[in-house]
Amino acid sequence: xxxxxxxxxxxxxxxxxxxxxxxxxxxxxxxxxxxxxxxxxxxxxxxxxxxxxxxxxxxxxxxxxxxxxxxxxxxxxxxxxxxxxxxxxxxxxxxxxxxxxxxxxxxxxxxxxxxxxxxxxxx
Amino acid sequence: xxxxxxxxxxxxxxxxxxxxxxxxxxxxxxxxxxxxxxxxxxxxxxxxxxxxxxxxxxxxxxxxxxxxxxxxxxxxxxxxxxxxxxxxxxxxxxxxxxxxxxxxxxxxxxxxxxxxxxxxxxxxxxxxxxxxxxxxxxxxxxxxxxxxxxxxxxxxxxxxxxxxxxxxxxxxxxxxxxxxxxxxxx
Numbered sequence: 233x234x235x236x237x238x239x240x241x242x243x244x245x246x247x248x249x250x251x252x253x254x255x256x257x258x259x260x261x262x263x264x265x266x267x268x269x270x271x272x273x274x275x276x277x278x279x280x281x282x283x284x285x286x287x288x289x290x291x292x293x294x295x296x297x298x299x300x301x302x303x304x305x306x307x308x309x310x311x312x313x314x315x316x317x318x319x320x321x322x323x324x325x326x327x328x329x330x331x332x333x334x335x336x337x338x339x340x341x342x343x344x345x346x347x348x349x350x351x352x353x354x355x
Numbered sequence: 356x357x358x359x360x361x362x363x364x365x366x367x368x369x370x371x372x373x374x375x376x377x378x379x380x381x382x383x384x385x386x387x388x389x390x391x392x393x394x395x396x397x398x399x400x401x402x403x404x405x406x407x408x409x410x411x412x413x414x415x416x417x418x419x420x421x422x423x424x425x426x427x428x429x430x431x432x433x434x435x436x437x438x439x440x441x442x443x444x445x446x447x448x449x450x451x452x453x454x455x456x457x458x459x460x461x462x463x464x465x466x467x468x469x470x471x472x473x474x475x476x477x478x479x480x481x482x483x484x485x486x487x488x489x490x491x492x493x494x495x496x497x498x499x500x501x502x503x504x505x506x507x508x509x510x511x512x513x514x515x516x517x518x519x520x521x522x523x524x525x526x527x528x529x530x531x532x533x534x535x536x537x538x539x540x541x
Contacts, residue, residue: 245382245385245386247386247390247418247421247422248382248385248386248389251386251389251390251392251393251418252389254393254396255389255392255393255396258396289378289466291465291466291467291468292466292467292468292506292507294466316378316381316382316385337381337382337385338381338384338385338388338389339385341389341392
């Protein structure tokens with residue numbers, strides 16, 4: 233069975249995302265990161281991923297806006313949202329998220345991987 | 356906000372500041388958790404084949420130190436604000452309070468990629484009154500300015516002595532819908 237997973241992690245916390253990507257690499261996951269929406273779009277244009285992990289709070293364009301934009305352009309690509317905002321993850325006016333696609337920070341790495349694999353498998 | 360009572364405005368200010376600080380502290384904890392996890396990964400028996408380099412360890416220590424300093428600064432700002440709320444009539448340095456208010460508003464600014472340029476003046480600007488209310492007024496002014504400023508612009512905050520109080524100005528991009536905001540305190 234092919235157990236490989238290619239992941240794009242989008243989060244503006246550089247110290248967090250670099251540690252996360254390195255740890256994912258030790259678990260056999262090909263992970264890359266982007267610190268903002270512009271870099272994320274460039275990476276999505278040039279590389280192929282099985283799943284996107286996206287922080288809801290980004291500087292400038294919000295994570296919810298970026299999620300909608302990625303979902304429009306890559307409708308088959310699963311997007312797993314992460315948030316530090318607990319019960320209020322969405323910005324006002326944003327459409328509701330499909331159930332079970334938001335993880336709360338601090339994120340447990342094993343839970344993140346399990347959820348990501350589950351979502352990627354459903355593609 | 357128009358029509359809002361003073362008490363509600365105070366509660367709303369406190370709510371926004373603590374939400375923002377909680378979010379920032381959550382990020383600090385998240386970084387520390389993942390960085391500690393990375394160190395654990397590197398120390399696992401199966402990782403022994405790939406020796407941990409001195410550079411990797413130095414990077415990890417640097418990250419942990421950086422996040423510890425960041426967390427300590429957030430806590431210090433919250434503690435100062437709490438102390439200020441309990442001491443409404445003392446003399447305070449409005450220049451230092453301006454820098455603190457700018458730091459407390461940082462998250463609002465970052466969301467729109469706006470830089471807040473607040474520097475300590477050469478001499479303290481001694482004012483008698485509530486440092487808490489001063490910061491609340493400045494936060495409200497910054498909130499207005501940030502929402503009206505073009506993304507990626509810089510807001511310059513200055514305070515100077517004016518009679519018995521202080522005069523504060525927040526200047527943004529020339530031609531922007533909200534170009535400048537000024538208020539006197541008290």
